[in-house]
Amino acid sequence: MNKQQSSRLFIAVPVSQRVTNTLSDWVQGHQQKLPFRKWTHPADYHITLQFLGETSPxxxxxxxxxxxxxxxxxxxxSLGQIGVFGQKASPRILWASVVDSTQALKELQRQIVKRTELVGFETEKREFRAHLTLARDYRGDRSFQLSDISDQPDASSWEVNHFTVMKSNVKSTPMYEVVHTFHV
Incomplete structure (x- = not known):
């Protein structure tokens, strides 16, 4: 009997191509100055609404x-300011914030969490903080200083009219694959 393989899933809001280009240009201008171990592939930019983990078919x-x-x-x-998660001197995550209709985004996230609970997924204990991950694991010789970043990405905006269930393919680049898209 062939066992069905599970997939590592999450639910996300993708960004437009214009926002992807804006972030990619900003990252290219900062990669040499900011020694993070891993930079997010531009095709993988998204806002995670809920992490689901290993999920069977x-x-x-x-x-x-x-x-x-x-x-x-x-x-x-719209894209907002650059920020970090983790210890300020050696952050785990470098990210870009989002602004404008954040209440609408929180409501979408709340609905999704409510729906996934019906299928047996657990709600994360952490508060939802909308962001786009740009890089992971700071590896610099000196302490990281957010103030060293003198410029921010352009405030590109996009319309959110769909969300997706995404699958992680850890050994691939780009790493994320769309499983299903839900349009308004």
Whole structure:
């Protein structure tokens, strides 16, 4: 009997090509000055709404079914400031914030979490903090200083009119693959 393989999943809001280009240009101008171990591939830029983890095919089908009931009006987001997670001197994550319709984004995230609970997924204990991961694991010889970043990415905006279930392919570049897209 052939065992069905599970997939490592999360739910995300993708960004537009214009925002991808803006972030990619900003990163190219800063990679040499900011020694992080791993930089996010431009095709992988997204806002994670909920991490799901290893998920079997039958549960994926139930998940897609229940997420069909999430409803929202399209809204706009814009790139905000650069920030970090982790110790300020040696951060784990370098990220870009989002601004504008953040309440609409939080409501979308809340609906998704509510729906995924119906399928048996647990809600994260951490507060939702919308961001786009740019790099991971600072490896510099001196302490990281956010103030060393004198410029921010352009405030590119995009319309959010869909969200996706994504699959992580850890050994691939880009690393994320769309499993299913939900449009307004």
């Amino acid at each position: 039958p549960v994926i089908n139930k998940l897609i079914e229940t997420l069909q009931h999430v409803t929202f009006e399209p809204f706009s987001l």
